[in-house]
Amino acid sequence: MRAIAAIVACVLLGACSTIIEGRSQQLAVNTNPAGADCGLYRQGLRIATVQNAPGSALVEKTKHDIWVVCV
Numbered sequence: 280m281r282a283i284a285a286i287v288a289c290v291l292l293g294a295c296s297t298i299i300e301g302r303s304q305q306l307a308v309n310t311n312p313a314g315a316d317c318g319l320y321r322q323g324l325r326i327a328t329v330q331n332a333p334g335s336a337l338v339e340k341t342k343h344d345i346w347v348v349c350v
Contacts, residue, residue, distance in 0.1 A: 304340055309333040310349050317349040 308317050310332040319327040319336055321343050327336035338345065 305335050305337050307335045315349040320346045
């Protein structure tokens with residue numbers, strides 16, 4: 280009976296979203312041609328800027344997507 284309960288718990292917990300390592304992550308931005316200025320946006324708000332790409336930015340991890348806009 281315990282084995283069945285353990286298997287059911289593993290299956291149900293496998294669908295959970297968790298942050299495994301740290302609460303932030305370094306994102307690298309590379310453009311072709313190089314030298315673009317890029318903004319990183321989440322939920323309509325600018326969360327980071329990378330000037331004169333290639334470069335990187337430190338962003339907090341969340342479940343929301345990040346949009347990268349370069350000019």
